[in-house]
Amino acid sequence: KNQVEQSPQSLIILEGKNCTLQCNYTVSPFSNLRWYKQDTGRGPVSLTIMTFSENTKSNGRYTATLDADTKQSSLHITASQLSDSASYICVVRANNLFFGTGTRLTVIP
C-alpha cells in the first residue's frame, strides 16, 4: 500500500533552535519527493524537490535529505524563526501524488 508517514505530528521549539522533521514512505515506483510548507489558511508552497539520485538539497535555512534505500527523508530547519510556524508536508510522486499528514511546527519566542 502506498503510504507517506510523517513524524512528529506536531512540534514546538524555541526561536533560534534547529529541528528535524521526518518522512517515511512506501510509495512505488518512486519518482520524486517534495517538501511543502503550508501556512494556516493558505495553499502549500514548495520548499525542495528531490529525485532518486539526490541525497541532500538545501534551500536557505531548509535542508532536505533523501535515503532512497530506506525510503526516508528528513527536513532540517536551521535557526528557526517565528515565521517558520506552519505545517510541513512531505509529498511523494509515483504515478500519482501521495501526501503525508504533515508536521505542525510552532516556533515560540
Added chain:
Amino acid sequence: GAVVSQHPSWVICKSGTSVKIECRSLDFQATTMFWYRQFPKQSLMLMATSNEGSKATYEQGVEKDKFLINHASLTLSTLTVTSAHPEDSSFYICSGIFSGIFKEQFFGPGTRLTVL
C-alpha cells in the same frame, strides 16, 4: 515559481446554495489541474483531476454531480459546489501542473468555504 490564484479566498453561504470557485494559472498553461479538499488538521485529499477540454476524473467517494468541475481553458478551472451543506465546509485548494522536467505542481492559496 509559477503562480496559481483562486477566487474567492473565502466564502460563506447558506445551506442549499451553490458556490463557484475559480482557479487560474497566471503565468503558465496547465493542461491538468487538480482539486483538493482539506479538513482541519488533516492533509490534502484529492477530489478530482481535470484535463483541459475533457471531463474531470473524480476520486472514489466524491460525488461528481455535487462537485462540478469545468476546465474550460489552459489557465482556468472552476469547481462548483452545488446545493452546499454544512458538511461541505472545508478548505478547497486547486493546483496545476507546470510541464517542466519535474512536472512541478503549484498550489493555489485555497478557498475557505463555510456553509451555514
